[in-house]
Amino acid sequence: MIEIETISETAHRLAVMADFQQADAERLVExxxxxxxxxxxxxxxxxxxAVSGFTFAAVAIELAHMPNLLRWIYGLDRIxxxxxxxxxxxxxxxxxxxxxxxxxxxxxxDEAEAARAWVLEEADAPHTGAVHELAxxxxxxxxxxxxGRLDREESERAIAMIRKRLEDSDCRKxxxxxxxxxGFDLDRLLxxxxxxxxxxxARKLERYAIVGGxxxxxxxxxxxxxxxxxxxxxxxLDGMEEAIAWLED
Numbered sequence: 001m002i003e004i005e006t007i008s009e010t011a012h013r014l015a016v017m018a019d020f021q022q023a024d025a026e027r028l029v030e031x032x033x034x035x036x037x038x039x040x041x042x043x044x045x046x047x048x049x050a051v052s053g054f055t056f057a058a059v060a061i062e063l064a065h066m067p068n069l070l071r072w073i074y075g076l077d078r079i080x081x082x083x084x085x086x087x088x089x090x091x092x093x094x095x096x097x098x099x100x101x102x103x104x105x106x107x108x109x110d111e112a113e114a115a116r117a118w119v120l121e122e123a124d125a126p127h128t129g130a131v132h133e134l135a136x137x138x139x140x141x142x143x144x145x146x147x148g149r150l151d152r153e154e155s156e157r158a159i160a161m162i163r164k165r166l167e168d169s170d171c172r173k174x175x176x177x178x179x180x181x182x183g184f185d186l187d188r189l190l191x192x193x194x195x196x197x198x199x200x201x202a203r204k205l206e207r208y209a210i211v212g213g214x215x216x217x218x219x220x221x222x223x224x225x226x227x228x229x230x231x232x233x234x235x236x237l238d239g240m241e242e243a244i245a246w247l248e249d
Contacts, residue, residue: 004031010077011043011119017050025061032065032072040075045119049084049109073102080115080126082107089182108182111148127151131158133165134177141247142166143175146213149182152191159197172206173247177240178213205230207247212237 002024003015014031016024035042062069073079081092081104089106096104105126107115117123130148142165144158165171188194208230210221218234225232235243 002027004028007045007116008043008120010041010121011045013045013047013116013119015047015050018052020051020054020058022055022057022061025058029061029065029068032068035072036068036075040072041077043078043119043121044076044080045116046079046081047112048088049082049112051088070099073099078105078119078121078126079103080105080107080119082109082112082115084109108180110180111182127154129157130154130182131161133161134175136175136244138244138248139168140170141173141175141244142171143177145177145179146181147179150184150188152185152188152194155184155188156191156193156197159194159201163197163200166201166204172204174201174205174208175211175240175243175247176209177211177237178217179237181213181217202228202230208232209243209247210234211240211243 001017002020003013003017004027005013005015007013014028079102081089083089083092083106089108092104092106096102096106105115105118107127111127114123114126114128118126127149130146130150131154132145132147134143134145136143142162144162146158148154150158162174166174205228208221210218210232212235221232222234233243233246235246
C-alpha cells in the first residue's frame with residue numbers, strides 16, 4: 001500500500017506500508033508523471049518504516065517507467081528516506097552513489113522528526129549534531145555522547161571539539177558513550193582533519209573508555225590499544241558508572 005500526501009507547498013510525503021504491489025507502483029508512476037508535467041522540483045519525504053516487501057509485478061512496473069521516475073527524481077531538491085531496516089538504508093545510500101547528481105539523505109526511524117524538518121526546509125542541514133559533550137562532573141575526564149550518523153562534517157566538528165577540550169593539561173582521559181549510532185559516511189575517512197585530529201588525540205590520552213555501540217566497535221577499539229600508548233577499554237551501554245570508575249582508577 002502506498003500513501004502520497006502534500007505536506008507543504010513544495011514538499012510531499014510518500015509512505016509505503018505492508019507490501020508494495022503493482023497497483024502501488026502504478027500510482028507512483030502516475031504521481032511522477034503529474035509532477036513532471038507540473039515542472040518538477042520540490043522536496044520528497046519517503047517513509048518505508050512499515051513496508052514488509054515488494055512484489056515482482058511492482059518492480060516490473062517501475063523498471064518499465066524508469067525514464068519518468070528518473071526525470072522526477074533528478075528534478076527534486078531534497079530527498080529524505082526514513083527506514084527501520086538496515087538493508088533499505090544501505091540500498092538507498094548505494095543507489096544515491098550510483099546516480100550522479102542525486103543525493104538521498106537517509107534516516108533511521110528515531111530520526112523521523114529531523115527528516116521531516118529538513119524536507120519542510122525548517123532546517124538548513126539534513127542531520128542534527130550527532131556528538132554532544134556530557135556533563136559528568138569530572139574535570140579530568142572529557143566525556144562525549146554519540147547518537148546519530150557521522151558524516152564528514154560532523155566527524156570534523158567532533159574531533160575539533162574533543163581536541164579543544166584536551167588542551168587542558170589536566171585532562172588526559174576520554175569517555176565516549178554511544179547511545180544509538182547510525183554508521184558513518186565513507187568520505188570521512190578521506191578527511192585530513194579527522195585523521196590528524198585522531199592522531200593528536202591518541203598522543204595525548206592516557207585512558208579511553210567506550211560505552212555502548214555495536215560489539216564490533218568495542219572490539220576494534222580495544223584492538224587499537226596495541227598501537228597507542230593509551231589504555232582503551234570497552235563497556236556495555238549500562239556500564240557507564242563502571243567506565244568512569246575505571247577512568248578514575
